[in-house]
Amino acid sequence: MRIDRVLLRTLRLRLREPFRTSGGETHDRTVLLCHLEGEGVEGLGECVAGEAPHYSAETVETAVWVLERYLAPAVLGRDFGRAEELGPVLARAARGHPMAKAAIEMAAWDAEARSRGESLASLLGGAGASVPAGVSLGIRADTAELLDRIDGHVAEGYRRIKLKIEPGRDVAVLDAVRSRYPDVPLTVDANTAYTTDDMDLLVGMDRYGLEYVEQPFGADELVAHAALGERMTTPVCLDESIGSPGRCRDALALGACGVVNIKPGRVGGHGPARAIHDLCQEAGIPVWCGGMLESGVGRAHNVALASLPNMTLPGDVSASRRYWERDIVVPPFELAADGTVTVPGGPGIGVELDEDFVRSIEVDRLDLH
Ligand code: OSB
Ligand code: MG
Numbered sequence: 001m002r003i004d005r006v007l008l009r010t011l012r013l014r015l016r017e018p019f020r021t022s023g024g025e026t027h028d029r030t031v032l033l034c035h036l037e038g039e040g041v042e043g044l045g046e047c048v049a050g051e052a053p054h055y056s057a058e059t060v061e062t063a064v065w066v067l068e069r070y071l072a073p074a075v076l077g078r079d080f081g082r083a084e085e086l087g088p089v090l091a092r093a094a095r096g097h098p099m100a101k102a103a104i105e106m107a108a109w110d111a112e113a114r115s116r117g118e119s120l121a122s123l124l125g126g127a128g129a130s131v132p133a134g135v136s137l138g139i140r141a142d143t144a145e146l147l148d149r150i151d152g153h154v155a156e157g158y159r160r161i162k163l164k165i166e167p168g169r170d171v172a173v174l175d176a177v178r179s180r181y182p183d184v185p186l187t188v189d190a191n192t193a194y195t196t197d198d199m200d201l202l203v204g205m206d207r208y209g210l211e212y213v214e215q216p217f218g219a220d221e222l223v224a225h226a227a228l229g230e231r232m233t234t235p236v237c238l239d240e241s242i243g244s245p246g247r248c249r250d251a252l253a254l255g256a257c258g259v260v261n262i263k264p265g266r267v268g269g270h271g272p273a274r275a276i277h278d279l280c281q282e283a284g285i286p287v288w289c290g291g292m293l294e295s296g297v298g299r300a301h302n303v304a305l306a307s308l309p310n311m312t313l314p315g316d317v318s319a320s321r322r323y324w325e326r327d328i329v330v331p332p333f334e335l336a337a338d339g340t341v342t343v344p345g346g347p348g349i350g351v352e353l354d355e356d357f358v359r360s361i362e363v364d365r366l367d368l369h
Contacts, residue, residue, distance in 0.1 A: 001039055001041050001079065001080055001108075001109060001115065002036050002038045002076070002077065002078065002079045002080075003036055003037075003038045003075045003076055003078060004033070004037055004038040004041055004070070004076070004077070004281075004369060005035070005036070005037040005038065005076075005123060005367070005368070006034065006036060006067070006072040006075070006076060006163060006368040006369070007034070007035040007037070007145065007365065007366070007367050008032060008033070008034055008035075008067060008068070008365065008366040008368070009032070009033045009358070009361055009362055009364070009365045010030060010031070010032055010033075010060070010362065010363050010364035010365070011030070011031040011032075011033065011295070011358060011361045011363065012028055012029075012030060012031075012330065012361055012363050013028065013029045013030075013031050013295060013324060013328065013361060014027070014028050014029075014324075014325070015027060015028065015029060015068035015293065015323055015324070016321075016322075016323060016324060016325060018136040018138070019238050020138040020139040020140070020164065021054070021055070021138065021139065021164045021166075021189075021191045021194035021291060022164065022165070022166035022189050022191045022192070023054030023055055023192075023193075024052055024054040026051065026293060027049075027137075029051075029293055029295070029323075030051050030119070031046060031294075031295045031328070032046065032049070032060050032063060032064065032084070032103065032113060033046055033047075033065070033295075033297060033358075034046070034047060034103040034104055034106075034107045034109055035107065036104065036107040036108060038108070038111075039259040039277060040115060040361055041111045042110075042111060042117045042286055043107040043108055043109070043110035043111025043112070043114065043116065043293065044106070044107055044110050044263075044296060044297055044348075044349065044353070045102070045103045045104060045106035045107030045108075045109075045110065045298075045301070046103060046106075046294055046297040046298035046301070047060065047063045047067075047100060047102070047103035047265070047299070048099050048102070048263070048266075048292035049062065049063045049099040049100070049265075050292075055191065055240070055246070055292070056099070056219075056240065056266070057096070058097060058098070058099045058100065060215070061267055062097065062100070063097065063099055063100035063103065064366065066094055066097045066100045067100050067103065067104070069175045069302050070093045070259070070365060071094060071097070071100055071101060071104055071150065072368040073093075073368075074089055074092070074093035075089060075104060076368065076369065080096050080108065080246045082112060083105065083109040083112040083144055083270070084271045085109070085269070086104060086105045086108050086269070086271075087101075087105060087268060087269060087271045087272065088325040090104065090105060090268070091268075092320070094272070095167060096181075097264060098243065098244075098268040098269075099265045100268055101268045101269060102265045102266075102267070102268050102269040103263055103265075103269065104193065104269075105268060105269030106108075106265075106270055106301050107124065109124070109270045109301075109311070110277055110301070110348040110349050111267070111348070112320060113347060113348040113349075114347045114348035114354050116347075117347050118347065119304065119343070119344060119345050119346060119347065119348070120300075120301065120304040120348050120349050120350065121303075121304040121305075121307040121343045121344075121345075123351075124204050124270060124274060124304055124305060124307075124308060124325075125274070125308060125309075126304060126305070126306075126307030126308050126309075126343065127307060127309060128307050128343065129201065129342060129343055129345070130336065130338075130340035130341060130342050130343060131289075131303060131306040131307055131311065131315060131317060131334065131340060131341055131343060132159045132313075132314040132315070132339060132340050133158060133159060133162060133314055133315065133317050133318055133319070133335055133339060133340060133341045134158055134159055134161065134162055134187075134313075134314035134315060134316060134317075134318070135153045135158040135159040135160075135162065135191065135316070135318045135322060136164070136291065136293075136316045136318070137149055137150065137153075137161065137162065137163055137164065137165060137323075138161040138164050139164045139165070139169050140199045142251065143173055144175050145171070145175065146163075146176075146177070147176065147180055147236050150177060150180070150181065150184075151339070152180065153322075154184060155318070156319075156335055157335060157336075157337055157338065157339040158314075158318070158335065158339055159185060159339040159340075160184075160185035160186065160187060160203050160211060160313075160314045161184055161185070161186050161187075162180075162186075162188070162189055162203060162214070162316065163177065163186070163187070163188050164188075164189055164190075164191070165188045165189065165190050165193070166190065166191075166193040166306060167193060167194065167198065170188070170190075170201070170205075171201065171204065171205070174186075174188070174205065174208045178209075180318070181259070184351035185211055185314070186208065186209070186210055186211065186215065187211045187212050187214060187237070188205070188213055188304030189209060189214035189215060190213070190214065190215055190234055191239075191240070192215055192217060192240055193216070193218070194216040194217055194226050195217065196217070196221075196227070198216070199227075199228060199231065202216055202228060202232065203228070203231045203232050204234050205232075205234060205306035206232055207235050207292070209234075210234050211234075211235075211259075211313070212230070212235040212236065212237035212258065213228075213234055213235075213236055213237065213261045214237040214238075215238060215239045215241065215261075216228065216235065216236070216241055216277070218240075219240040219241050219243070220241070221241070222241060222250060222251050222254050222256040223254065223256070225238060225251075225256040225257060226254045226255045227239065229255060229256065229257065230255075232340030234256055235256070235258030235259045236257050236259070236363060237257060237259035237260065237261055237278065238251055238256060238257040238259075238260055239261040239263070239266075239290055240262065241256070241257075242260055242262070242267070242268075242276060243266065244263070244267055244268070244272060245267075245268060245272055245275040245279060246262065246275075247346070248260065248276045248279050248280070249279060252279065252280070252283045252285065252336075252356055257285065257338055258285065259285065259286055259287070259288070259313065260276065260280050260285055260286075260287045260288075261287070261288060261289075261290040262276050262277060262287050262288070262289055262305070262311075262325060263289070263290040263291070263292060263302075264267070264301060264302070264305055265292055265298070266290075266292075267345070270301070270305060273305055274305075274308065277305075277311070279310050279311075280310060281309070282311035284314045286310065286312070286313050287310050287311055287352060288306070288311055288312075288313035288314060288315045288316075289302050289303075289305050289306035289311055289315035289316070289317055290302075290315065290316050291315070291316035291317060291318070293323060294313045294347040295327060295328045295329070295330055295352070296327040296332060296351055297319055297329060297349065297351075299317065299320070299327075299329075299333055300329065300333075300344060300349035300351045301340055301349060302315065302317050303317050303333065303344070304343060304349065304350075306343075309334060314339070317333075317341050318333075318335070318341075319332070319333050319335040319341065320333045320334070321334075322335075326354075326357060327354075327359075328354055328357060328358050329349065329351040329352060329353060329354060330352055330353075330354050331353065345352040
């Protein structure tokens with residue numbers, strides 16, 4: 001496929017309720033869609049960068065800037081046999097900016113799958129018609145309110161509950177949740193909020209029977225995570241630390257994690273995400289697909305990736321209604337009674353944009369050709 005057009009559309013989509021992590025709070029999601037077109041083929045991707053540089057250095061604005069100046073020019077007018085060939089071209093065009101690169105790279109995977117009349121899940125090597133879903137809950141000042149939310153999500157059938165934590169909002173919250181739900185599959189995610197001074201507190205979380213503790217320390221701190229893993233029986237899960245297949249190899253060599261959260265946006269797209277999946281599989285490390293409060297477009301990509309064979313743990317691939325009053329795709333994603341989300345079987349990502357709604361919430365567009 002020769003890429004003739006890169007269309008970037010910025011949308012503003014309000015979350016049903018604000019989502020707070022140890023890094024900051026999100027009320028409205030700025031959704032950046034990336035359409036690729038060429039030779040009668042189309043592909044659609046979503047950039048998962050945040051509104052503010054709280055999860056990583058990237059933001060929607062840095063993504064638009066690098067896409068316009070460096071990434072789109074590197075792929076426009078070029079012919080690609082396979083979506084996998086974009087990764088090296090984008091790597092030469094700019095250092096870093098994995099979320100911006102992933103928006104183009106993932107759109108190319110959708111385009112390739114559509115042009116073959118195949119689902120993206122099948123093109124990626126996925127199997128299985130559905131994937132187990134968990135739900136990630138933001139930090140709340142009011143524990144009673146959090147317990148209410150958990151009640152609702154457990155009743156809906158979610159397969160595990162993930163709690164965002166930070167120093168001061170951790171063990172007391174876990175005490176409250178565990179006394180109400182002694183057995184529910186439970187995890188915590190610190191988004192790098194702790195330091196090695198907090199080792200004893202973290203090791204003490206073994207008493208809650210968590211599935212894993214996600215990213216307690218800084219993204220660069222592989223050795224500290226390995227040391228924590230030595231002291232805890234609960235597995236350490238890495239998210240922010242795993243920026244590339246190479247970094248994943250290092251983490252595995254150091255014994256820094258027992259579980260890995262794979263987000264295609266964080267690592268530059270489906271190609272590197274799949275490489276990380278395979279490295280972990282060879283090492284006997286289970287993985288799951290994380291989320292970045294995506295609209296239905298990014299969600300469709302994540303659900304396809306989550307169908308790979310070593311994605312054995314429930315992912316943050318929750319139903320559309322957990323985030324939005326109205327999603328931008330049809331059909332929206334729903335949670336089945338058994339706590340799974342169906343992997344779309346149609347060509348490419350297998351969902352279509354609700355174009356009227358998208359137009360009504362579009363705040364900017366950039367047409368590059
Ligand atoms: O660390 O997994 C994370 C949302 C924004 C930024 C980082 C994270 C998250 C989530 C939400 O946990 C997962 C979801 O999309 O449901
Ligand atoms: Mg995380």
